[in-house]
Amino acid sequence: xxxxxxxxxxxxxxxxxxxxxxxxxxxxxxxxxxxxxxxxxxxxxxxxxxxxxxxxxxxxxxxxxxxxxxxxxxxxxxxxxxxxxxxxxxxxxxxxxxxxxxxxxxxxxxxxxxxxxxxxxxxxxxxxxxxxxxxxxxxxxxxxxxxxxxxxxxxxxxxxxxxxxxxxxxxxxxxxxxxxxxxxxxxxxxxxxxxxxxxxxxxxxxxxxxxxxxxxxxxxxxxxxxxxxxxxxxxxxxxxxxxxxxxxxxxxxxxxxxxxxxxxxxxxxxxxxxxxxxxxxxxxxxxxxxxxxxxxxxxxxxxxxxxxxxxxxxxxxxxxxxxxxxxxxxxxxxxxxxxxxxxxxxxxxxxxxxxxxxxxxxxxxxxxxxxxxxxxxxxxxxxxxxxxxxxxxxxxxxxxxxxxxxxxxxxxxxxxxxxxxxxxxxxxxxxxxx
Amino acid sequence: xxxxxxxxxxxxxxxxxxxxxxxxxxxxxxxxxxxxxxxxxxxxxxxxxxxxxxxxxxxxxxxxxxxxxxxxxxxxxxxxxxxxxxxxxxxxxxxxxxxxxxxxxxxxxxxxxxxxxxxxxxxxxxxxxxxxxxxxxxxxxxxxxxxxxxxxxxxxxxxxxxxxxxxxxxxxxxxxxxxxxxxxxxxxxxxxxxxxxxxxxxxxxxxxxxxxxxxxxxxxxxxxxxxxxxxxxxxxxxxxxxxxxxxxxxxxxxxxxxxxxxxxxxxxxxxxxxxxxxxxxxxxxxxxxxxxxxxxxxxxxxxxxxxxxxxxxxxxxxxxxxxxxxxx
Numbered sequence: 001x002x003x004x005x006x007x008x009x010x011x012x013x014x015x016x017x018x019x020x021x022x023x024x025x026x027x028x029x030x031x032x033x034x035x036x037x038x039x040x041x042x043x044x045x046x047x048x049x050x051x052x053x054x055x056x057x058x059x060x061x062x063x064x065x066x067x068x069x070x071x072x073x074x075x076x077x078x079x080x081x082x083x084x085x086x087x088x089x090x091x092x093x094x095x096x097x098x099x100x101x102x103x104x105x106x107x108x109x110x111x112x113x114x115x116x117x118x119x120x121x122x123x124x125x126x127x128x129x130x131x132x133x134x135x136x137x138x139x140x141x142x143x144x145x146x147x148x149x150x151x152x153x154x155x156x157x158x159x160x161x162x163x164x165x166x167x168x169x170x171x172x173x174x175x176x177x178x179x180x181x182x183x184x185x186x187x188x189x190x191x192x193x194x195x196x197x198x199x200x201x202x203x204x205x206x207x208x209x210x211x212x213x214x215x216x217x218x219x220x221x222x223x224x225x226x227x228x229x230x231x232x233x234x235x236x237x238x239x240x241x242x243x244x245x246x247x248x249x250x251x252x253x254x255x256x257x258x259x260x261x262x263x264x265x266x267x268x269x270x271x272x273x274x275x276x277x278x279x280x281x282x283x284x285x286x287x288x289x290x291x292x293x294x295x296x297x298x299x300x301x302x303x304x305x306x307x308x309x310x311x312x313x314x315x316x317x318x319x320x321x322x323x324x325x326x327x328x329x330x331x332x333x334x335x336x337x338x339x340x341x342x343x344x345x346x347x348x349x350x351x352x353x354x355x356x357x358x359x360x361x362x363x364x365x366x367x368x369x370x371x372x373x374x375x376x377x378x379x380x381x382x383x384x385x386x387x388x389x390x391x392x393x394x395x396x397x398x399x400x401x402x403x404x405x406x407x408x409x410x411x412x413x414x415x416x417x418x419x420x421x422x423x424x425x426x427x428x429x430x431x432x433x434x
Numbered sequence: 435x436x437x438x439x440x441x442x443x444x445x446x447x448x449x450x451x452x453x454x455x456x457x458x459x460x461x462x463x464x465x466x467x468x469x470x471x472x473x474x475x476x477x478x479x480x481x482x483x484x485x486x487x488x489x490x491x492x493x494x495x496x497x498x499x500x501x502x503x504x505x506x507x508x509x510x511x512x513x514x515x516x517x518x519x520x521x522x523x524x525x526x527x528x529x530x531x532x533x534x535x536x537x538x539x540x541x542x543x544x545x546x547x548x549x550x551x552x553x554x555x556x557x558x559x560x561x562x563x564x565x566x567x568x569x570x571x572x573x574x575x576x577x578x579x580x581x582x583x584x585x586x587x588x589x590x591x592x593x594x595x596x597x598x599x600x601x602x603x604x605x606x607x608x609x610x611x612x613x614x615x616x617x618x619x620x621x622x623x624x625x626x627x628x629x630x631x632x633x634x635x636x637x638x639x640x641x642x643x644x645x646x647x648x649x650x651x652x653x654x655x656x657x658x659x660x661x662x663x664x665x666x667x668x669x670x671x672x673x674x675x676x677x678x679x680x681x682x683x684x685x686x687x688x689x690x691x692x693x694x695x696x697x698x699x700x701x702x703x704x705x706x707x708x709x710x711x712x713x714x715x716x717x718x719x720x721x722x723x724x725x726x727x728x729x730x731x732x733x734x735x736x737x738x739x740x741x742x743x744x745x746x747x748x749x750x751x752x753x754x755x756x757x758x759x760x761x762x
Binding site for chain 2: 026027028029030031032090093094112114115116117118203255256257259260390393394397398399402403404406407410412
């Protein structure tokens with residue numbers, strides 16, 4: 001009697017708590033569309049680039065044309081900062097009421113966003129779209145998850161080798177023709193000019209490192225029957241990791257400084273005249289032009305193993321997708337078509353230097369601008385893409401590969417150990433993502 | 435509410451009955467007296483109610499949500515409705531405890547926090563004693579310097595420190611003649627750098643609090659000690675420290691909690707956890723899990739583990755103090 005009475009109060013409290021528990025479970029948003037209105041305001045989020053004005057102009061033209069042909073539709077474009085895009089887009093998925101109808105997003109995030117339930121499946125519209133037939137197959141792969149299309153490619157970005165023409169002339173050397181030559185050239189330059197990194201590399205520069213792995217025949221992961229398994233610890237991949245990490249050291253890029261660098265840091269080092277070579281994208285062009293090396297550099301494709309071959313590059317770039325929560329689906333798809341259509345992409349190339357995702361438009365661009373030739377060559381030689389698994393976003397965000405490179409270059413683990421550990425983490429993520 | 439009231443009232447007559455074996459006539463009389471006593475029993479609660487509601491809203495509810503999420507599968511896909519939220523039981527905790535990195539991070543956090551607490555207390559107390567021994571002007575200068583450090587936001591302080599110790603442009607390397615030594619490259623040098631910053635921004639609290647405590651010690655006692663020829667160290671050990679014990683306890687607990695939860699300094703100075711995650715501490719690790727890779731439930735589980743550890747440390751510490759006959 002005494003005992004049960006003592007217990008009664010806490011039990012009552014617990015029951016109360018339990019009742020409230022069901023009422024305050026963590027929030028889940030309903031991202032399904034509430035209709036398909038044929039008029040009203042469409043909201044668009046695009047990335048705010050460095051030097052955004054020319055982009056705005058091209059977008060404004062495309063939007064004006066769209067509003068003219070769609071009576072009653074109004075378009076509001078907002079440019080979101082690249083640094084905080086992940087939070088913004090997550091927030092948009094969490095709160096459909098304040099979410100836009102269209103978003104620009106990095107193509108390696110596609111699978112993750114699809115799993116989050118944020119992007120609308122537009123396979124049908126994309127298939128019926130005349131211009132889409134000329135889309136580059138790699139670009140199309142970057143909007144595809146499990147045979148379904150979730151957006152349209154906006155531009156592609158590939159990386160190639162930037163080098164200092166003055167330094168090369170000074171030392172009487174030629175741009176490297178093979179990966180072995182690349183490594184030896186880098187070390188030769190650093191020996192002759194200790195103030196310069198031979199080739200600026202970064203321990204956190206995943207997409208600069210991948211060409212080394214791919215050129216040795218390695219892969220990030222292999223797919224069989226829709227499930228991925230890490231291949232980063234395969235014999236071939238390890239050779240590539242070894243080649244890349246051999247560039248860290250006092251004979252090229254000291255680990256104490258280069259281990260923590262990411263892609264931007266290496267490009268900045270090159271642009272400010274601290275490196276004789278760097279792996280940069282077509283999109284880095286503006287940054288390099290703005291640096292102190294303007295007029296003293298050139299670009300060639302990053303060499304592969306065999307002499308005069310090209311190492312497979314990562315097919316980066318952005319897509320534009322329709323949000324699942326959009327209440328103007330038809331209008332939004334139309335606007336997406338006009339923003340990513342051939343006309344806009346050709347103009348966007350002239351304005352920003354973004355490589356078009358249509359093979360014919362890209363060819364025209366290369367003819368007009370000799371600068372992009374090495375990048376177009378690189379694309380033509382076969383670029384590669386990250387695993388189209390929702391786990392990739394998480395692997396990328398939890399820095400699995402940068403950690404692996406950093407462990408090796410700081411001497412904490414050898415290649416075999418570090419790649420095994422990375423493979424284990426990747427497989428855990430692939431399994432969790434299903 | 436009614437269940438609550440009866441439940442609270444029942445024990446009194448029941449235990450009385452069991453204890454004395456009282457005649458059947460007594461309970462009604464006790465029953466009559468219950469009502470005024472019950473009334474007065476509730477009055478303090480009524481006054482406490484606003485504070486309790488506030489505490490429940492600001493403390494209990496978030497902790498409850500934290501605990502709840504740690505038992506669920508809750509990632510970005512669940513938040514934005516791509517997949518249903520599922521109950522995982524202790525799944526997240528199992529993942530966490532099987533992750534060797536978690537144990538490494540936990541060990542690093544404990545050691546780092548311990549080093550921070552010890553050095554903060556040491557420097558803070560030493561400077562507090564110094565404050566009592568110097569003239570007004572230098573005392574004012576030291577106070578102002580300490581308060582300046584205290585008032586600096588952690589993120590600003592960290593950024594400035596990183597710049598001061600920058601391998602290429604930092605004045606510290608120039609003065610010490612270290613060339614382009616990178617402080618953040620080595621694990622221990624990076625932790626040491628962060629420790630210096632944490633020390634710099636948290637010793638003022640200790641110093642000011644202890645200084646106030648010392649001022650409250652009757653001067654006769656201190657005077658008598660110095661007349662007897664006690665050294666400064668002896669005075670601190672046998673007079674000041676025992677008399678300041680309650681203050682020191684509070685300061686220590688606060689320091690433990692703050693330094694165990696250090697986030698900004700590590701995040702800013704080692705760029706989110708250092709090379710290959712070598713400088714991760716639990717709070718940054720939880721952030722990386724919860725927000726960088728959107729595993730909110732795993733991040734919550736880390737949060738719960740931290741909460742439990744800090745509660746345990748505080749309780750054990752308070753018990754030890756109680757056993758020595760001190761009251762806070």
